[in-house]
Amino acid sequence: MIDSIKTRIVLGVNLVILLVLVIASVVDYYRSLHEIDEVFDAQLAQTSRLLARLVENDPGLPDRLSPLIVAVPVLEQQLMEVPSALERLREGHKYESQIGFQVRSRDGRLLLSSANTSNTALAPLQTGYFERTDPDQQWISFSLFDETSQLWLQAGQHIAVRDELSWYLVSGQIGQVLVTMLLLSVLIYLLVQHMFTPVDALRQQLQHSSPTALQPLDIRLPAEIAPVQSAINTLLDNISQHLAQEKRFIADASHELRTPLAILRLHAQNISLADNDADRQKAVDAIISSSMRMSHLVSQLMALARVDRQHLHQLSPINLVQLTEETLAQLPPAQLDKVDWQLDISPTLSVQGDYSLLRVVWRNLLDNASKYAPADSCVRIRASRSHQQIRCVFENDSDLVLQPDKQRLTDRFYRSPGHQQIDGAGLGLSIVKQIVSLHQASLHISQQQNLVTVTLSFTEV
Amino acid sequence: MRILLVEDDLLLADGIRTALQRLHYQTEHCTRGAELVSALKTSEFGAVVLDLGLSDGSSLPLIEQLRRAGQTVPILVLTALDDIDIKLQALNAGADDYLCKPFDLRELEVRLRVLARRHQDRTDDELNVAGIRLNLVNQRCQFAGRDVTLTNREYILLREFMQHPDKIRSRQLLEELCYGWDGDIDSNATEVHIHNLRKKFGSSFVKTVRGVGYMLVSQHD
CATH class of the missing domain: 3.40.50.2300 (Response regulator)
Known part of the structure; x- marks a missing residue:
C-alpha cells in the first residue's frame, strides 16, 4: 500500500486517464478500420465496374489465347518512412504491387491480368466480395459478372495493405497515448505538487517548532486541512499550558525545598563546629524538624501534583459522618487530643465524590483546624442540606489574624504572616481548593473575631 | 561587627x-x-x-x-x-x-x-591600627611583634575599635556587641573586657570618652 497521498493521487489520476485514453483509442481504431474497409471495399467494386465498361469495347478480348498482362512497375520498398509526396514517383507507386485486377471468361480462363496477379486466382467465380486466406496469397477481392460481355471482372487488394494500414493506425494511437500520457503525468505531478504546498509548509513548520517555545501554526490552508491546523493549535495550546503548569510546579517545588535544605546544611555545619553538647543537640533537633517539614512538603507537593493531573472518573456517594470519623482517626494522637472535636452531621448525609480525594480535603481541613486552634478549644464540624446544597462547615478558634485578602490563602506556598511558627508548607488550602473545584463545589473561608470558618458547598445531584 | x-x-x-x-x-x-x-x-x-x-x-x-x-x-x-x-x-x-x-x-x-x-573602604582583611595587627580571616592578633591571645568578646571589641579608628564607640553599642539585645549583662562587664584589653595592648589602648564611650586613637601624639 502506498502511504503518500500525493503518490496515490498522481498514480490514480494517471491510471484513470490512461484507461480512458486506451478505451478511446481502441474504439477509434476499430471505427477507423471499419471506415477504411468501407472505402477500400467500395473502391474494389468501382474498379471492377470500371473494368467492365473498358473491356466491353474490346471485342477481341474473349478470344485471346494468352492473357494480356498489364505491367506493374517493380519499385523498391523504402526502409525509411518518407512523406507521401516523395512516394509519388513518376513511375507510379510501390503499392501498385499490392493491388491487382483480372478479367476472366465465363468459364474462368484468364484474359487480362495485372502483372502481379498473373499466376494466381484472386477469387473463385462468384459475384461479390471474397477474402482469400492462403498464407502466401491473402487477397480481398470483388468479383462482377458482366452479362453484356459475358466476362468475370475481379479487382483485388492484398491484405498486407490493410494490415499495414491498421498497424500504422495502432502505432499512431499508441504513440499518441504515450505522448499525451507523458505530458499529462508531468502536468498532474506539478499540479498535485502545487496543491500540496500548504501541507508541506505545515509539515515544515511543525518540524521546526521548538518544544520549549510552542508557537501556534499560522499557514493559509485549504478548507479541508484548515481544521487539522486548528486542532493542532488547540493541542499546542493545551501542551503549552500543561508545560507552563509543570514548569511552575517544578519552580515552586524547588523554591520551597531550598529553605529546608538550607536549614539542614546550616545546622549540619553547626554540628561539626559545635563545642558543646547542648549546641550539638539543638542542631540535631533542628535537622530533625527540618527533615520532617521537608517530608511533609514533599508529600503535599505530590498530592498537589496528583490533583493537578487528575480528572474525576467515578463518583460515588460518600457518607460525611464516616468520612469525618475515618479522617479524625488518622490524625496524629497529639493533634487529635489537642482540641475537642464536635461533630454535628446527620448520619444519612452524603455527597457525590471521589473518596480518596475528599479524604485529602478532610485531612487538610481537620489538620489546619487543630493546628491553628488554641489547645483545649473546640473544633466544630457541621454538615446540613438546604436548597439542594450540602454545606460542610469547619469552625475553629484562632488567635491568629488571617490575611485580609482571603483569596491569597489558597495560593500555592502562601503562608499568612505571623503563622511562621506553625509548621506547614502553604499547600494544604491550595490542594483543598483544587479538589473542591474538581467536585464542582465551592470553598469559602471567613474569620469573625476569633472564629475561623471554612465552608464547602456541594451541589446535590 | x-x-x-x-x-x-x-x-x-x-x-x-x-x-x-x-x-x-x-x-x-x-x-x-x-x-x-x-x-x-x-x-x-x-x-x-x-x-x-x-x-x-x-x-x-x-x-x-x-x-x-x-x-x-x-x-x-x-x-x-x-x-x-x-x-x-x-x-x-x-x-x-x-x-x-x-x-x-x-x-x-x-x-x-x-x-x-x-x-569601610579597605582592600584587605588585615587591620593595622596603632601598632596592633588583626587578621579578620584567621583572627590572629599581633602586637609588638608577638602573638596576642584574645577571648571571644575581647576579639569582638578589638575588631570593632580597629574597624572604626578615631571614632567613638558608645558603651551601649559595645554592650550589645558583646551580649546582644537580650543579653543578661552586668554593667561593668564591658569595662572588664576593656580593662583586659588594656593589659594586653598597653594602658593607652582606647581612650575613655567620659559619659559617652570609648575610642581607639590611630596616631599617638
Missing part, C-alpha cells in the same frame, strides 16, 4: 544566628520588615542579612525605603529563588549582595566580611 538578620523561618534564623555567633559576629534576629527599620534606627549594625521571601512580601520595598532614607548599611539578601530577574531586582533596589539557599556557612561569613571591607 553586629549583624541584623531578618528571616521569618525560625529554624533557619536560629541556625544562622548560632553559626555567626560562633564566628564572632553578634547577631540580632527579627522576623518582619518593620522590626528591621526600627532596629536600624536605634542600633548600629555592620551588615543586614535579609530574607527576600518574607511572607508579608515586604523585602524589596523595604530595601528601597532604607536606601531612599540614606541608610548605607550593607545588605546581603538571602533568596530561595535562583532566578536572575529576582537577583537583578534586589540589587537594583539597593541590596549589596545576594546568596541563594541552600548556602554554605563559610560563604555567608566571607560575603559578610567582604561587604564590611568594602563598606
Whole structure:
C-alpha cells in the first residue's frame, strides 16, 4: 500500500486517464478500420465496374489465347518512412504491387491480368466480395459478372495493405497515448505538487517548532486541512499550558525545598563546629524538624501534583459522618487530643465524590483546624442540606489574624504572616481548593473575631 | 561587627544566628520588615542579612525605603529563588549582595566580611591600627611583634575599635556587641573586657570618652 497521498493521487489520476485514453483509442481504431474497409471495399467494386465498361469495347478480348498482362512497375520498398509526396514517383507507386485486377471468361480462363496477379486466382467465380486466406496469397477481392460481355471482372487488394494500414493506425494511437500520457503525468505531478504546498509548509513548520517555545501554526490552508491546523493549535495550546503548569510546579517545588535544605546544611555545619553538647543537640533537633517539614512538603507537593493531573472518573456517594470519623482517626494522637472535636452531621448525609480525594480535603481541613486552634478549644464540624446544597462547615478558634485578602490563602506556598511558627508548607488550602473545584463545589473561608470558618458547598445531584 | 538578620523561618534564623555567633559576629534576629527599620534606627549594625521571601512580601520595598532614607548599611539578601530577574531586582533596589539557599556557612561569613571591607573602604582583611595587627580571616592578633591571645568578646571589641579608628564607640553599642539585645549583662562587664584589653595592648589602648564611650586613637601624639 502506498502511504503518500500525493503518490496515490498522481498514480490514480494517471491510471484513470490512461484507461480512458486506451478505451478511446481502441474504439477509434476499430471505427477507423471499419471506415477504411468501407472505402477500400467500395473502391474494389468501382474498379471492377470500371473494368467492365473498358473491356466491353474490346471485342477481341474473349478470344485471346494468352492473357494480356498489364505491367506493374517493380519499385523498391523504402526502409525509411518518407512523406507521401516523395512516394509519388513518376513511375507510379510501390503499392501498385499490392493491388491487382483480372478479367476472366465465363468459364474462368484468364484474359487480362495485372502483372502481379498473373499466376494466381484472386477469387473463385462468384459475384461479390471474397477474402482469400492462403498464407502466401491473402487477397480481398470483388468479383462482377458482366452479362453484356459475358466476362468475370475481379479487382483485388492484398491484405498486407490493410494490415499495414491498421498497424500504422495502432502505432499512431499508441504513440499518441504515450505522448499525451507523458505530458499529462508531468502536468498532474506539478499540479498535485502545487496543491500540496500548504501541507508541506505545515509539515515544515511543525518540524521546526521548538518544544520549549510552542508557537501556534499560522499557514493559509485549504478548507479541508484548515481544521487539522486548528486542532493542532488547540493541542499546542493545551501542551503549552500543561508545560507552563509543570514548569511552575517544578519552580515552586524547588523554591520551597531550598529553605529546608538550607536549614539542614546550616545546622549540619553547626554540628561539626559545635563545642558543646547542648549546641550539638539543638542542631540535631533542628535537622530533625527540618527533615520532617521537608517530608511533609514533599508529600503535599505530590498530592498537589496528583490533583493537578487528575480528572474525576467515578463518583460515588460518600457518607460525611464516616468520612469525618475515618479522617479524625488518622490524625496524629497529639493533634487529635489537642482540641475537642464536635461533630454535628446527620448520619444519612452524603455527597457525590471521589473518596480518596475528599479524604485529602478532610485531612487538610481537620489538620489546619487543630493546628491553628488554641489547645483545649473546640473544633466544630457541621454538615446540613438546604436548597439542594450540602454545606460542610469547619469552625475553629484562632488567635491568629488571617490575611485580609482571603483569596491569597489558597495560593500555592502562601503562608499568612505571623503563622511562621506553625509548621506547614502553604499547600494544604491550595490542594483543598483544587479538589473542591474538581467536585464542582465551592470553598469559602471567613474569620469573625476569633472564629475561623471554612465552608464547602456541594451541589446535590 | 553586629549583624541584623531578618528571616521569618525560625529554624533557619536560629541556625544562622548560632553559626555567626560562633564566628564572632553578634547577631540580632527579627522576623518582619518593620522590626528591621526600627532596629536600624536605634542600633548600629555592620551588615543586614535579609530574607527576600518574607511572607508579608515586604523585602524589596523595604530595601528601597532604607536606601531612599540614606541608610548605607550593607545588605546581603538571602533568596530561595535562583532566578536572575529576582537577583537583578534586589540589587537594583539597593541590596549589596545576594546568596541563594541552600548556602554554605563559610560563604555567608566571607560575603559578610567582604561587604564590611568594602563598606569601610579597605582592600584587605588585615587591620593595622596603632601598632596592633588583626587578621579578620584567621583572627590572629599581633602586637609588638608577638602573638596576642584574645577571648571571644575581647576579639569582638578589638575588631570593632580597629574597624572604626578615631571614632567613638558608645558603651551601649559595645554592650550589645558583646551580649546582644537580650543579653543578661552586668554593667561593668564591658569595662572588664576593656580593662583586659588594656593589659594586653598597653594602658593607652582606647581612650575613655567620659559619659559617652570609648575610642581607639590611630596616631599617638
